[in-house]
Amino acid sequence: MIRFDGAGKRHPDGTIAVEGLDLTVPAGRTTVLVGPSGCGKTTILRMVNRMVEPTSGRVLLDGTDVTELEAAKLRRGIGYVIQQAGLFPHRKVIDNIATVPHLLGWDRKKARARAHEMLELVGLAPETAKRYPFQLSGGQQQRVGVARALAADPPLLLMDEPFSAVDPVVRAGLQEELLRLQSELNKTVLFVTHDIEEAVRLGDQIVVLREHGRIGQVADPATLLAAPADEQVAAFLGRDRGLRGLGLRPAGSIALTPLDEPFAGWRLELDEAGRATGWTGHGEHRPAAAFDPGADTLRTALDATVLSPVGAAVAVDGDGRAVGIAARAAVLDALDALHALPPRDEAGHGR
C-alpha cells in the first residue's frame, strides 16, 4: 500500500508540480491517475520510487517513508514501465528482462530462467529472447518493458503512460494483457494515463486530477461515470458517460425469452448447430444481432438490440449457439434495475 501524506513537489524555480496530496493506493489493486497533461500525475508516480523527491509531506510505502530507503535499492523492489519502454538497445531481449534480477545478484542461470518465464507470461514467443529491441514492434517492446518490470516479482508496479505510444489496436491488446496479468498476479499497480477510456478500462480505483495534482475525484469506474463529483470532472469524462458506464455492467441480468417464442410476429431461425441465421415474419427475412450474456456488458446488449432490425437481440453462449431472445424492453428493464427503479408496468410507464 502506498500513502501520500500531504506530499508536494515544488521545483527550484518556484513552480509547483504537486501540492498537498493526500491519497491512498490500496494493495493488490490497480489505481489509475488520470488527468490532462501538466496535472502532475507523472510527478506523483515518480515520487513513489524517488525519481522525484517530495519537497513537502511524505510518501509512505507500506508505512515506511520512501526517503528513508536507499534509492537504487528501493527502485529494484518496484517494477517501472515507461512510455517508450526504455529498453537497453545493446542488450538482447532476454538480458533486458533479466536486468533487475542481475542487479539483485541472482545467479545467471536463475535470472535467465526467470526471464524466459516472463517472456512467456507477457505473451511473447520464445525466439524473441535472442532479438534486439530494435527488431521488435512498438507493442512487443512494451511487452518486454512489462516483463522486465515483473522479472524480480515486485509487489508494486509503477506504469507511466506505458501504452500511449502504440496504435489503438495494439493498445487494446496490451490493456487486455495487463488485465489478464493483474487477475493472475494481483500486484499493487499505480498507472498514469491521460486517456480516460484507458483509466476506466484498467482501474479498480480512478483518481481524476486537476492542476498541481489536486484531486477532482477518487472513485471506482462505474461510480465515476455515473456520478462525477462536479462539472469539471464530468467535462473531463466526456460525452456518453451513461452509455460508457453500461460497458462496465455485465449483461447477465437481462431476462431472456425462449427461442421458440415468436417476437412481435418474428420467428428466430436456427441452423443445425443452433446458431441464429435471422428472423422471418411478415413475409420477410431480416438479419439477427447477438450478444453473449456470460461475457458481454449491458452496453453490448443494448447495442445489439439497437442494431437489430426487429427490436430484439439474440443471446448466445460462448460457442455462438443461441440460448434466448432479449427484447429491447428487457434490456431497458435491466437498466432500470441499475437505478433500483420499480418495474415499469407498476410505475405506470406502460409499454
Place this chain on the structure above:
Amino acid sequence: MNWLSWISDFFSSPDRRSGPDSIANRIGEHLAISGEALFYAALLAVPLGLLIGYSGRGAGLVTALSGTARALPTLGLVTLAVLLVGVGDTAVLIPLVALAAPVLLVAACEGVRGTDPDLRDAARGIGLTHRQVLWQVCVPAALPALLAGLRTATVQVIATATVAAYVGLGGLGRYVIDGLATRDFPLTVGGALLVVLLAVAAQLLFAALSRFALPAGLRKQRR
C-alpha cells in the same frame, strides 16, 4: 614519370629490406610511437570525457578547449617540447598526445551526452546506480562515437608521427627528413607514400572494427 621510378628505386634499395633503415623496422618504430601517444591520450581523455559527458558539467568548455587545441601547430609544439624536456620520446609524445586527446575527449563526452535521456531515466528508475548507468548504458551507447573518435585520432597521429624524425627519433619520418636533407627524393617520396598507406590501413581497420566489434543492437539503431 619521374616519381614512379623514385618509388621503385625506394622499394628496390637493399637498405629497405634489412637493418635499422628497413621498411619493417621504420614501420615498427612509427607504430610504436603512434601507439604510445594514443594510449596516453586515451588514458587522459576518455575517462574525463565520459565523466563530463555523464554529468553534463563542463561540456561547453570541452568543446571550446578542443577547438583551440586543434589549432596548435604540431611542429611548434615539438620545438617547445624539446626546449622543455630535451630530445627524446617525451618531446614527440607531448605534441602527439595534444593532437589526439581533444578528439577523444570530445568523442567520449558527446557519445555519453548523446545517450537517449529516456533510456537513462528508465535505467535509473529500475534501480541502476549512477555508476551502473554510466557503464551499462552510457558507455555502450557512446561506443560508436568513441570508435569514430579513435579512428580520427589514430589517422592523425600516424600522419603526424612523422615529426619524430625531426627531433632525431625513428619512424617513417626518418625517410622523409633524411631524404630532404640529402636531396634523396626517392627516399622522401617513398617515406611519404608509406605514411599515407599506413594511415589508410588504420582507417580500414577501424571501419572493420566498427562493423564487427559493436554489439548488434548498436550497429543498427532505430531510436
